[in-house]
Amino acid sequence: MKQSIFLAIVLFFQTLPPTAAQNATEILAKATAVYNQSNGMTASFTLHTRSEVQQVSESFEGIIQMKADKFTLSTPDVKTWYDGTTQWTYVEHTEEVNVSTPEGDELQFTNPAILLGSYQKDFTAALKGETTAANGKAAYIIELTPKKKTNIVRVELQIEKYAHLPVRIYVESKNKLSNTIQISRIKTNAHLPDQLFAFPKADYPHAEIVDLR
Secondary structure (H helix, E strand, C coil), X not given: XXXXXXXXXXXXXXXXXXXXXHHXXXXXXXXXXHHHHCCCEEEEEEEEEEECCCCEEEEEEEEEEEECCEEEEECCCEEEEECCCCEEEEECCCCEEEEECCCHHHHHHHCHHHHHHHHHHHEEEEEEEEEXXXXXXEEEEEEEEECCCCCXXXXXXXXXXXXXXXXXXXXXXXXXXXXXXXXXXXXXXXCCCHHHHCXXXXXXXXXXXXXXX
16 A cells, blocks of 8 residues: 555646646646656655545545656565666565566556656546635645546546646545645755656665566
């Protein structure tokens, strides 16, 4: 459950097209352009995960770093690196590193850049209105609905109206698992080096490598 995470970035809402759907699409298109032009982003967040089937929930804090289609994700128990092709997931209490080449739904769950890049093809976007975010600032509400059957049922984004950055992301899956991500801080133009997104084997000399490819 701790690997399910989404991050979205949005630009300023500049024009007023005739329909809400067009508004949402335009916001996300600008977000994609800004992300592609950025030299990396870092965000701190709190993730609340809820399983309706097991009737359990948990919350924890984490940090994600992104550049292009690469990312690293750090939580209290798990660290993940993705270099655009290969993903390494280190579980601290077992000292195991699972190596995989994720794709499709799995990659969308773990890689926010893939969600931004595929929203137009895979989702229908709708601007649902405005709200007051947890930080007290005005925010847009954008809902993404999959065009085809997928593990993802619905995504809801809250985007600060004037800062143009996400403050809350809700993801609902068909297995009755939901994730609510509250973003506390985002740093743009972080100038992240490419080697940051590959597993640093020298830092984990006792880790057991489990190749799942």
